[in-house]
Amino acid sequence: MTKPYPQEFRDDVVRVARNRKPGVELSQIAKDFGIHFTTLYSWMRKADIEDGDRPGANAVQSAQLRDAKKRIRLLEQENEVLRRAAAYLSQANLPKMMYPLVTELAVDGVPVTVTCRVLKLARQPYYRWLANPIATAELDQAYRANALFDAHRDDPEFGYRYLLDEAADAGQPMAARTAWRICSENRWWSAFGKKYGRNGKKPGPPVHDDLCAVVDKHGVIRHVFAADTANELWIGDITEHMTNEGKLYVCAFKDVYSNRIVGYSIDSRMKSRLAVTALNNALARRDVAGCVVHTDRGSQFRSRKFVRALSYHDMIGSMGRVGAAGDNAAMESFFSLLQKNVLYRRVWATREELRTAIVVWIERTYHRRRRQDRLGRLTPIEFETIMTTPADQAA
Numbered sequence: 001m002t003k004p005y006p007q008e009f010r011d012d013v014v015r016v017a018r019n020r021k022p023g024v025e026l027s028q029i030a031k032d033f034g035i036h037f038t039t040l041y042s043w044m045r046k047a048d049i050e051d052g053d054r055p056g057a058n059a060v061q062s063a064q065l066r067d068a069k070k071r072i073r074l075l076e077q078e079n080e081v082l083r084r085a086a087a088y089l090s091q092a093n094l095p096k097m098m099y100p101l102v103t104e105l106a107v108d109g110v111p112v113t114v115t116c117r118v119l120k121l122a123r124q125p126y127y128r129w130l131a132n133p134i135a136t137a138e139l140d141q142a143y144r145a146n147a148l149f150d151a152h153r154d155d156p157e158f159g160y161r162y163l164l165d166e167a168a169d170a171g172q173p174m175a176a177r178t179a180w181r182i183c184s185e186n187r188w189w190s191a192f193g194k195k196y197g198r199n200g201k202k203p204g205p206p207v208h209d210d211l212c213a214v215v216d217k218h219g220v221i222r223h224v225f226a227a228d229t230a231n232e233l234w235i236g237d238i239t240e241h242m243t244n245e246g247k248l249y250v251c252a253f254k255d256v257y258s259n260r261i262v263g264y265s266i267d268s269r270m271k272s273r274l275a276v277t278a279l280n281n282a283l284a285r286r287d288v289a290g291c292v293v294h295t296d297r298g299s300q301f302r303s304r305k306f307v308r309a310l311s312y313h314d315m316i317g318s319m320g321r322v323g324a325a326g327d328n329a330a331m332e333s334f335f336s337l338l339q340k341n342v343l344y345r346r347v348w349a350t351r352e353e354l355r356t357a358i359v360v361w362i363e364r365t366y367h368r369r370r371r372q373d374r375l376g377r378l379t380p381i382e383f384e385t386i387m388t389t390p391a392d393q394a395a
Contacts, residue, residue, distance in 0.1 A: 005284070005285070006060070006263075006280070006284045008265060009278050012356070012363075013035065013043060014031075014212065015355075015356055015359075016029060016356060016359065016360055017029045026040055032360075034363070034366040078114060080105070081114065082118060083119045084105060085098070085118075088101045093336065098119055098121060099130070101115070101119075102116065102119075102121065141182070144167060144178065148163045148164075148182055149155070149186070151166035152188045156190070157331070158190060160180050161176065163179060164179040164184065208317035208318050208319045209293075209318065210318060210319060210321070212224060212318055225256050229257060229388075230258060230384065230387075230388050232257060233291070233292045233358065234255055234292070234294070235256060235294060235328060235330050236252065236253040236278065236279075236301070237251070237296060237328055237331040238250065238270060238274065238298060239335045240270065240354075241354065242348075243354050245351050246351070247268070247270075248267075248351045248354050249267055250266050250338075251265050251266075251300070252264035252278060253282050253293070254334055257382045259380050260380035260381065260384060261334070262282040263278050263281035263284075264282075273305065275303070275306050276306050288314075289314040290314060290316065291315050291316070292316045293310060293316065293317055294328065295319055295320075295328065296320055297319050301317075304317075335367070341361055341365070342358055
């Protein structure tokens with residue numbers, strides 16, 4: 001099943017179609033971006049509805065309608081809880097607890113969460129009551145916590161090791177790790193204070209090994225960017241350019257096999273989400289596992305969000321040395337072309353204007369018109385179409 005196009009790509013295509021020059025047909029725009037004409041027409045229709053230029057319910061209105069229905073259903077459930085609770089408490093012989101009412105309402109379709117919130121009951125005690133027998137481990141934990149708390153209350157200046165000895169004397173022996181965990185969860189620290197790091201900052205995510213580096217016979221480290229199949233090695237980087245409104249940042253990932261830009265993202269801020277969004281846009285049209293993603297050591301690529309994204313998709317991270325631009329030369333060459341052909345051609349007034357120009361150059365010129373010697377004088381799209389099977393192609 002074909003995966004949907006990323007939302008950022010759709011918005012860029014619609015923006016280009018709306019700002020097209022006189023005489024340029026929508027079919028030509030669709031052809032330039034490699035999509036069907038009806039697909040482009042559908043995207044523009046949805047965009048017109050969102051902008052209020054065409055009648056219909058936009059995404060905001062649809063979301064508001066869903067929220068309103070959800071709120072009405074929730075209010076009906078809350079009214080039912082209050083009605084049943086009033087009848088329940090009006091009985092001659094009042095029960096000792098409200099938990100049976102919670103069970104009755106759950107059977108009638110009212111969620112336990114709603115009932116407990118309206119009646120101001122905690123859910124965990126209810127579920128413990130529902131299970132009836134209290135686990136032996138929880139009982140032991142409570143006894144141990146009580147013994148540790150008694151010792152901490154008597155001598156708050158001592159740490160968990162001293163509290164461990166006092167609890168053992170009180171008949172509650174336990175492992176040192178258990179005592180530390182209980183004290184940590186309840187924040188029973190020594191009155192002298194707990195030591196923290198000097199700057200209070202957590203260490204950053206680990207830096208990946210450089211998987212593209214090789215050592216030649218002279219002992220010199222060189223980088224080889226080559227791939228025998230698609231989705232074997234991706235390289236990524238971030239560039240920036242100034243407009244009259246401020247800077248615009250571009251993060252892109254290139255498949256070394258075909259030199260195709262498999263994913264990119266453009267934003268006015270260079271945050272970790274810029275790299276994560278570019279990676280997700282690339283993965284939206286490709287199924288990869290074991291692919292090596294080589295980048296520099298920028299903070300965006302070292303962020304926790306980006307590292308988690310690589311791990312989630314079973315991809316392997318790779319990073320060059322600090323301050324060595326040659327370690328990512330293959331991606332630097334692409335950005336050099338982008339600078340010569342788009343960024344430095346003129347002064348850009350707005351970010352929107354520059355964004356449109358970048359998208360048009362990547363999708364129309366670089367992907368479908370610029371032939372490359374390394375690809376046998378083929379464009380990246382032509383090379384992938386010829387050299388890969390239909391199942392491996394990214395349409």
